[in-house]
Amino acid sequence: MDLVNVLKEVINLTTSVGELKADVDRLYQKVETHSERIVRLENREEFLAQKMANEAIKSVFQINERLFSRLSVLERKVGIEPAEGAALLPGA
Numbered sequence: 001m002d003l004v005n006v007l008k009e010v011i012n013l014t015t016s017v018g019e020l021k022a023d024v025d026r027l028y029q030k031v032e033t034h035s036e037r038i039v040r041l042e043n044r045e046e047f048l049a050q051k052m053a054n055e056a057i058k059s060v061f062q063i064n065e066r067l068f069s070r071l072s073v074l075e076r077k078v079g080i081e082p083a084e085g086a087a088l089l090p091g092a
Contacts, residue, residue, distance in 0.1 A: 075081075
């Protein structure tokens with residue numbers, strides 16, 4: 001093998017390594033970009049789950065409030081003394 005061929009091979013390998021490094025760098029950037037996006041989506045999912053749970057609790061509280069209010073009205077109409085602690089309930 002002569003020196004010229006060795007130099008050509010070294011140049012070709014150096015070029016190939018440079019191209020591979022550029023490809024790896026581009027792929028790394030894509031991974032970084034998508035990982036940040038995934039983290040944002042996971043945070044949004046957690047936020048929405050918590051918001052949904054809070055809305056469910058609020059809805060249950062409103063339903064209970066209406067039921068206790070109706071129950072208090074019925075108790076008054078029938079002449080039943082409200083149970084202990086019922087005065088603390090909404091509508092009582």
